Amino acid sequence: MPTLEIRDLHVSVETKEGAKPILRGVDLTINSGETHAIMGPNGSGKSTLASALAGHPKYTVTSGTATLDGEDLLAMTVDERARAGLFLAMQYPVEVPGVSVANFLRTAKTAIDGEAPALRTWGKEVKGAMENLRIDSTFAERSVNEGFSGGEKKRHEILQMELFKPHFAILDETDSGLDVDALRVVSEGVNRAKDNTDVGVLLITHYTRILRYIKPDFVHVFVDGKIAEEGGPELAEQLEENGYDKYVGTGATMA
Amino acid sequence: MTATTDLSTDHSRAVADGAHSHGVVPAGSRAERKTSFDLADIPVPTGREEEWRFSPVARLQPLFDEDLGAGGVLTTVVEAPEVKVEIVGKDDPRLGTTGKPGDRTAVTAWNAAAEATVVTLPAEAVATDVTSVRVEGVTKDVTAQHLLVHAEHHAEGVVVIDHRGDATLNQTVEIVVEDGAHLTLVTVQDWADGAVHASSHRARIGRDAKLKHVVVTFGGDVVRLTPDATFTGEGGEVEMVGLYFADADQHQEHRLFVDHAVPRCKSRVTYKGALQGAGAHVVWVGDVLIQAEAEGTDTYELNRNLVLTDGARADSVPNLEIETGEIEGAGHASATGRFDDEQLFYLMARGIPEVDARRLVVRGFFAELIEQIGVASVEDRLLASIEAELEKSMSVITGVAAPAPAE
Numbered sequence: 001m002p003t004l005e006i007r008d009l010h011v012s013v014e015t016k017e018g019a020k021p022i023l024r025g026v027d028l029t030i031n032s033g034e035t036h037a038i039m040g041p042n043g044s045g046k047s048t049l050a051s052a053l054a055g056h057p058k059y060t061v062t063s064g065t066a067t068l069d070g071e072d073l074l075a076m077t078v079d080e081r082a083r084a085g086l087f088l089a090m091q092y093p094v095e096v097p098g099v100s101v102a103n104f105l106r107t108a109k110t111a112i113d114g115e116a117p118a119l120r121t122w123g124k125e126v127k128g129a130m131e132n133l134r135i136d137s138t139f140a141e142r143s144v145n146e147g148f149s150g151g152e153k154k155r156h157e158i159l160q161m162e163l164f165k166p167h168f169a170i171l172d173e174t175d176s177g178l179d180v181d182a183l184r185v186v187s188e189g190v191n192r193a194k195d196n197t198d199v200g201v202l203l204i205t206h207y208t209r210i211l212r213y214i215k216p217d218f219v220h221v222f223v224d225g226k227i228a229e230e231g232g233p234e235l236a237e238q239l240e241e242n243g244y245d246k247y248v249g250t251g252a253t254m255a
Numbered sequence: 256m257t258a259t260t261d262l263s264t265d266h267s268r269a270v271a272d273g274a275h276s277h278g279v280v281p282a283g284s285r286a287e288r289k290t291s292f293d294l295a296d297i298p299v300p301t302g303r304e305e306e307w308r309f310s311p312v313a314r315l316q317p318l319f320d321e322d323l324g325a326g327g328v329l330t331t332v333v334e335a336p337e338v339k340v341e342i343v344g345k346d347d348p349r350l351g352t353t354g355k356p357g358d359r360t361a362v363t364a365w366n367a368a369a370e371a372t373v374v375t376l377p378a379e380a381v382a383t384d385v386t387s388v389r390v391e392g393v394t395k396d397v398t399a400q401h402l403l404v405h406a407e408h409h410a411e412g413v414v415v416i417d418h419r420g421d422a423t424l425n426q427t428v429e430i431v432v433e434d435g436a437h438l439t440l441v442t443v444q445d446w447a448d449g450a451v452h453a454s455s456h457r458a459r460i461g462r463d464a465k466l467k468h469v470v471v472t473f474g475g476d477v478v479r480l481t482p483d484a485t486f487t488g489e490g491g492e493v494e495m496v497g498l499y500f501a502d503a504d505q506h507q508e509h510r511l512f513v514d515h516a517v518p519r520c521k522s523r524v525t526y527k528g529a530l531q532g533a534g535a536h537v538v539w540v541g542d543v544l545i546q547a548e549a550e551g552t553d554t555y556e557l558n559r560n561l562v563l564t565d566g567a568r569a570d571s572v573p574n575l576e577i578e579t580g581e582i583e584g585a586g587h588a589s590a591t592g593r594f595d596d597e598q599l600f601y602l603m604a605r606g607i608p609e610v611d612a613r614r615l616v617v618r619g620f621f622a623e624l625i626e627q628i629g630v631a632s633v634e635d636r637l638l639a640s641i642e643a644e645l646e647k648s649m650s651v652i653t654g655v656a657a658p659a660p661a662e
């Protein structure tokens with residue numbers, strides 16, 4: 001069974017003042033079909049974990065390992081990681097002027113599959129997936145993310161998750177900034193992908209509300225660059241009631 | 256002298272999407288710039304003059320000479336059936352009606368050329384095909400050339416001037432768009448390495464006439480093009496579009512001047528360029544003058560540069576001089592940005608290999624501009640040339656910016 005396995009991961013970020021350590025030993029194992037929620041306060045390093053796994057050049061792994069199906073993820077380039085089956089729905093998707101969504105989707109799909117998608121079925125598939133996510137068909141001809149609202153950007157990320165069919169998807173605060181309707185539409189998309197492809201999901205979130213739509217199998221509380229506590233869905237309920245205060249306090253005294 | 260606003264960008268700090276507008280004080284009014292047909296009035300520049308301060312004056316030196324030859328280029332015109340082509344003496348009264356030379360190369364080109372090629376789109380004729388003027392560099396002998404493209408009243412057509420080969424060319428291109436005519440003039444600088452080319456384009460746009468002026472610069476060592484456009488009748492419109500791509504040690508300079516001398520005319524200037532390699536240098540200067548009597552003027556100019564590698568330099572200077580308050584609109588924007596690594600990361604995180612991702616971003620940068628050209632054969636050629644440019648140095652680019660695998 002495909003597995004994303006992270007062992008004792010330490011990561012620094014490049015800053016003007018030099019390398020700044022952010023992740024301090026993250027251990028996490030995700031099997032395909034499982035959904036893991038990572039919850040934590042702002043600045044705890046959730047996006048750093050996501051970016052480091054995707055291979056963003058600003059983040060340097062100083063020690064530890066990450067493997068995907070036993071393959072060394074950290075030895076791969078950014079595009080190789082994606083082709084190996086990793087997908088990152090970004091917290092802040094990037095605008096790419098002059099590159100149409102349709103062209104982008106086809107180019108990426110071709111790269112990931114190693115062959116161009118069948119012309120007849122691909123058009124239909126894209127159209128259907130866009131309809132499901134309530135993305136207007138005119139978006140196909142617009143530049144990637146350019147002038148999209150926050151919600152449109154997030155739906156466009158999930159559109160890619162559905163079309164590219166990754167083995168593991170990291171969703172970095174895909175719920176942030178969405179109104180209730182958009183949250184439901186986006187969650188339905190994630191659930192469709194789970195049903196259709198047995199994708200393993202790492203759901204990064206600051207709030208519990210998305211967990212009403214996407215049921216996690218495991219919840220990890222992320223504080224100060226590592227996992228402070230783990231449990232089942234009931235852990236999310238506790239966080240809902242008590243917030244992160246207890247962990248933040250502990251993290252601060254221990255730091 | 257008041258402070259000259261220099262918008263040359265420090266690329267170590269440039270950001271890709273920092274589009275911004277500047278209030279720019281021109282260094283000396285364009286209205287006061289010396290223009291003349293007489294060599295004695297415009298001396299050989301030192302390089303410190305406003306109009307030469309970004310230029311590699313030493314490399315252009317041969318073109319400053321009074322005595323220029325004529326044999327360095329071979330010019331072939333393939334005209335549309337409706338279009339007339341003549342070779343005439345310099346005393347032909349149709350020459351010299353578009354304004355006087357405004358700098359040293361323009362005045363030497365005017366004086367040295369003994370004859371001119373005149374391309375005429377006859378009155379009310381609609382050209383059914385593109386007219387192609389092919390200028391092929393055959394020797395390095397310093398050469399002067401004079402072209403006149405004349406769209407008579409209510410004529411319509413497209414003329415493409417295509418430069419290839421290796422040459423040392425000092426050129427005048429006069430463009431006359433009479434009342435009601437619609438002319439698209441494209442000039443492509445696709446020179447081989449080593450070519451040195453100065454060209455003064457001087458355009459006159461009549462009442463309700465429209466000129467689309469397209470500049471495409473890829474090749475050559477030094478290309479310095481100075482398109483001037485002057486409105487002579489109300490309701491005129493000029494659209495100036497430029498696309499350039501500079502490699503290591505290439506100097507590509509485009510200095511525009513739009514003279515709103517009469518009321519209710521419209522100008523749109525859009526120039527975009529990419530640079531790569533050490534010593535690549537592009538210069539864009541956009542002077543727009545709205546004269547006191549030019550009420551109802553509507554003008555906007557934009558320059559954007561995309562810096563693909565370290566060691567390349569872009570200077571971008573928009574100048575807007577407004578002598579009347581009664582205008583429709585006037586604006587400008589200039590931005591120079593580095594290749595955006597976040598765009599690259601986004602595309603690569605979707606499985607797209609780096610080389611393809613870069614290609615997508617650069618093509619995207621130019622996409623809108625290429626659509627704006629509206630001449631299919633030129634658009635196709637442009638896309639191919641952009642591909643070739645990227646291909647040429649992709650190994651250099653990937654060498655510079657390959658993402659280091661985490662250790």
Ligand SMILES: Nc1ncnc2c1ncn2[C@@H]1O[C@H](COP(=O)(O)OP(=O)(O)O)[C@@H](O)[C@H]1O
Pocket residue numbers: 013014015020022040041042043044045046047048049058
């Ligand atoms: N590019 C960066 N430059 C400087 N500091 C950064 C950078 N990225 C993240 N950080 C710092 O790392 C810490 C964790 O950030 P992040 O991973 O974005 O947290 P989260 O996603 O949990 O809110 C924060 O203190 C943040 O300021």
Ligand SMILES: [Mg+2]
Pocket residue numbers: 046047048091172173
């Ligand atoms: Mg974050």
